[in-house]
Amino acid sequence: MSIATAPEPVKESKPLLSKKDRKLVTDPLSDSNPITIQVLGICSALAVTTQLKPTLVMAISVTAVVVFSNLIVSLIRNLIPSRIRIIVQLAVVSLLVILVDEVLKAFVYDVSKQLSVFVGLIITNCIVMGRLEAFAMGNKPGASILDGLGNSAGYAWVILAVAFVRELFGSGKLFGFRIVPEAFYAPEFGYVNNGLMMIPAGALFIVATIIWIQRSLNKYTEEA
Amino acid sequence: MAVSKNVNTAIGLGAAVIFVLGITVPINWFLINGVLKEGALSWISPSFAEVDLTFLAFIMFIATIASMTQLVEMVVEKFSPALYSSLGIFLPLIAVNCSILGGSLFMQERDYTLAEATVFGLGSGVGWLIAIVALAAIRMKIRYSDVPKPLRGLGITFILTGLMGLAFMSFLGIQL
Numbered sequence: 001m002s003i004a005t006a007p008e009p010v011k012e013s014k015p016l017l018s019k020k021d022r023k024l025v026t027d028p029l030s031d032s033n034p035i036t037i038q039v040l041g042i043c044s045a046l047a048v049t050t051q052l053k054p055t056l057v058m059a060i061s062v063t064a065v066v067v068f069s070n071l072i073v074s075l076i077r078n079l080i081p082s083r084i085r086i087i088v089q090l091a092v093v094s095l096l097v098i099l100v101d102e103v104l105k106a107f108v109y110d111v112s113k114q115l116s117v118f119v120g121l122i123i124t125n126c127i128v129m130g131r132l133e134a135f136a137m138g139n140k141p142g143a144s145i146l147d148g149l150g151n152s153a154g155y156a157w158v159i160l161a162v163a164f165v166r167e168l169f170g171s172g173k174l175f176g177f178r179i180v181p182e183a184f185y186a187p188e189f190g191y192v193n194n195g196l197m198m199i200p201a202g203a204l205f206i207v208a209t210i211i212w213i214q215r216s217l218n219k220y221t222e223e224a
Numbered sequence: 225m226a227v228s229k230n231v232n233t234a235i236g237l238g239a240a241v242i243f244v245l246g247i248t249v250p251i252n253w254f255l256i257n258g259v260l261k262e263g264a265l266s267w268i269s270p271s272f273a274e275v276d277l278t279f280l281a282f283i284m285f286i287a288t289i290a291s292m293t294q295l296v297e298m299v300v301e302k303f304s305p306a307l308y309s310s311l312g313i314f315l316p317l318i319a320v321n322c323s324i325l326g327g328s329l330f331m332q333e334r335d336y337t338l339a340e341a342t343v344f345g346l347g348s349g350v351g352w353l354i355a356i357v358a359l360a361a362i363r364m365k366i367r368y369s370d371v372p373k374p375l376r377g378l379g380i381t382f383i384l385t386g387l388m389g390l391a392f393m394s395f396l397g398i399q400l
Binding site: 087090091094095097101102117120121123124199200201202203204207208211212213214215216 | 290329390
């Protein structure tokens, strides 16, 4: 039982995606979710999720980096000598992140200022390197793209969920639009924004809750 | 996450992180100010005064960090094979440790001087060590506690880290 329903698989050049390919996209949404099960990509999940807008931009950036680095590394996988493969992977990822950073600065400058160093930290986002090592190095480009899409989607829904809770309860807004009416903040009514949501500790608690719910549903237990 | 299960490996890795951070942040400072910033290359020749290579910062930082990590790995293997085998894969993984790249990126963003950068690097390393050792100690203590099954391992570690974060905030003055 997945916590999120699977989206329609992306149609590539073939009209029909085989069951195996569809699993590549849908598994990381729940059963092997990069954040909650594989334990990758935690850093950025905490820092950028105070508001929905930068989180959405971050999710799209990570998707771009993961999919394209999976594709590139999968294309050159037979040419990389084993001893220097980590360095080659890091080089590919760094170049892609530089590109993404420049694009962000050009088109959404205010959000890129908010994300500041965390765009650079996509390089060290373990999801990117983790999927390169675990999948792209040993599989065809087509499958690698799908794996990249699946894992990015798994990462994206978790950070968007965290950002949703944090922005709603931490500042009464969603995407910058006021949700909690101004009248609630009046001293007679006494509603106050939840300050805990705005600090990283709050993000940690929310991710822990998501893990709790998801693992109860998946009946997955970590040994020790 | 994985190293913080045992206090001794946590201390070992923390020491390695202090070393890597303490060296890469100043080296990256030299890279930024001597090569990458606008006008930085003018020490080679005045004609380079308008060259701005800051977009190369990410890849240069990673290159420095990866080579320093490789160096640390060789030093640890030579002087303490026991520590080397207990840390296993996590020693080379220092290269993709957020805090290392983060240290250099924050140094760049906040425009530190060389002295500030060095102290920032060493200080960040020490802070990382304190946090990871404390986390390891707490995890060892709760080993026989009755944690709900879905929370075991990752979930409870996150809650612990969150609570520790709240506690450390008291050093800054809590302002919710």
